[in-house]
Amino acid sequence: MIRLDHRQPVPEPLRGAIVALGNFDGFHLGHQAVVRAAVEWARAEGRPAIIATFDPHPVRHFAPDVPPFRLTTLDQRQELFGEAGAAAMLVFHFGDELASTTAEDFIGELLAKRFGAAGVVTGEDFTFGKARGGNRDVLRDVGKQHGIEARAIGPVNAEEEVISSSRIRDALRAGDPQEAARLLTRPFTIRGIVQHGDKVGRTIGYPTANIALEHYLRPKYGIYALTGEIMDTGEVLQGAANVGIRPTFDPPKELLEPYFFDFDGDLYGREIEVAFHHFIRPEAKFDGLDDLIAQMERDCDEARRLLSAKTI
Incomplete structure (x- = not known):
C-alpha cells in the first residue's frame, strides 16, 4: 500500500x-x-x-x-x-x-x-x-x-451512543482501556523507539523499555497490564507498565515504561508497539525503593493474572 x-x-x-x-x-x-x-x-x-x-x-x-x-x-x-x-x-x-x-x-x-x-x-x-x-x-x-x-x-x-474518537479518548483518560478497545475493535496502542533512561529499573530488577509519549493522547496515569510487539521481529511480549511522571523519582519525567516479563534482550533503539489491556491502579509516590519494589511485584502478579485470563 x-x-x-x-x-x-x-x-x-x-x-x-x-x-x-x-x-x-x-x-x-x-x-x-x-x-x-x-x-x-x-x-x-x-x-x-x-x-x-x-x-x-x-x-x-x-x-x-x-x-x-x-x-x-x-x-x-x-x-x-x-x-x-x-x-x-x-x-x-x-x-x-x-x-x-x-x-x-x-x-x-x-x-x-x-x-x-x-x-x-x-x-x-x-x-x-x-x-x-x-x-x-x-x-x-x-x-x-x-x-x-x-x-x-x-x-x-x-450501547445507544454514537461511536466517536472523543468517546474513545474519554475512556482512555478515565482509565478504561477495555471500553476503548471495544470501540476501536482492538486495544489502544502507542508505538515508539526505546530510549535510554536513568536505568533505575534495571538496578531494582525491573528493567523498562522507556518510550516517549510524544503526540499521543495521555491515558490515565497509572499501571497497566499490556502486551508489546517488537516491530522488526513481530515478537509479542507480555508485561506491565507505568504511564506518567514517576513521582517517586526526581526530576519527574513523563514516560511510558513497560517492563516485559521473562525477557532479557536489548531493546534500545528498536521500535515497539505497546497495547493497553487493563488498568491496574493509579500512579503513586512511594517513600522508598523497598515500598516501590514490593508494589511493583504485586502489580506484575496482577498483570500476569489479567493477561492470562484472556479478557483483553
Whole structure:
C-alpha cells in the first residue's frame, strides 16, 4: 500500500478512485463503516479505493496548544487502511494553504482535477474547507458538477451512543482501556523507539523499555497490564507498565515504561508497539525503593493474572 501526498497529482493508475474522506484518527468502528462502504463501492465498479486522512489534525493547526490527543500515527493508520482493503493512503498535510481552501476549490481543484476522484464517501457529520464551509450536501451538489458522486454514512452506535474518537479518548483518560478497545475493535496502542533512561529499573530488577509519549493522547496515569510487539521481529511480549511522571523519582519525567516479563534482550533503539489491556491502579509516590519494589511485584502478579485470563 502506497502513501500519497495531497500536494502532488495522483498516479495515473489511481485516478478514477473511490475516496474515503475523513480524519480517521483511531480508525474506530464508525470510521471502519465509512471505509468499508468506499472499498465495497470501488470493488463493485472495478476501481481503486483510496483512504484520505489529515496530518496534522486540523484541531492541532488551529489550536496548537491543546493537550496531545492523537490515537494513531500515520504509520499505524497506513497499516490499518491497508488491512481494510485500500490501495493507497492519501495524506492531506494540513497547514495555512489547506485551511484557506474553500469547500468548492477543495472539491473542484483537489478531488476532481488533482486526484481525478470518481466518488467520495464521508461520515454524515464530516465538514471541510475554509471555515468548515463544506458538508455532505455541498460535497454532493458541487461534486456532481465535477463528475464526482458523493455518499455519506450515518453514525455507528454502541450501547445507544454514537461511536466517536472523543468517546474513545474519554475512556482512555478515565482509565478504561477495555471500553476503548471495544470501540476501536482492538486495544489502544502507542508505538515508539526505546530510549535510554536513568536505568533505575534495571538496578531494582525491573528493567523498562522507556518510550516517549510524544503526540499521543495521555491515558490515565497509572499501571497497566499490556502486551508489546517488537516491530522488526513481530515478537509479542507480555508485561506491565507505568504511564506518567514517576513521582517517586526526581526530576519527574513523563514516560511510558513497560517492563516485559521473562525477557532479557536489548531493546534500545528498536521500535515497539505497546497495547493497553487493563488498568491496574493509579500512579503513586512511594517513600522508598523497598515500598516501590514490593508494589511493583504485586502489580506484575496482577498483570500476569489479567493477561492470562484472556479478557483483553
